[in-house]
Amino acid sequence: MKNNDYSYRPLPHFLTISKSKIEGIGVFAKENIDKGTDLGMSHVFDSRFPDGYIRLSLGGFINHHEIPNCKAEIYNKDSEIGLVRHIRLITAKKIKKGDELTVRYIINILDNPNWEFEYEVSQ
DSSP: OTTTOOOEEEEEETEEEEESSSSSEEEESOOBBOOEEEEEEEEEEEETGGEEEEEEEHHHHOOOOOSSSSEEEEEEEETEEEEEEEEEEEESSBOTTOEEEEEOOTTTOSOOTHHHHHHHHOO
């Protein structure tokens, strides 16, 4: 993004938000996505906010899974906006069109101990 480019997309063009079998809504692939694809920033660290970060669209809608298809990586710099401590989501395996993207995290895990089993059966 150039400094004079004010267009903003909350998600990459190949992702969408839709109803999830895991919880509420989630992030889904609109097309096949290769392993190792950088999906973008999910959180920006800021100590003034609860839990020390600001959740962006990608981070606000991606659901937890014990065997995720994405991983979270911490960076201190972004190639377009410079120095900023943030979390980026990277695909951990090839993702098929229509699949829900998931990441393993420990904040806001659901109370239902069987939810992941139920999710796997429903896929």
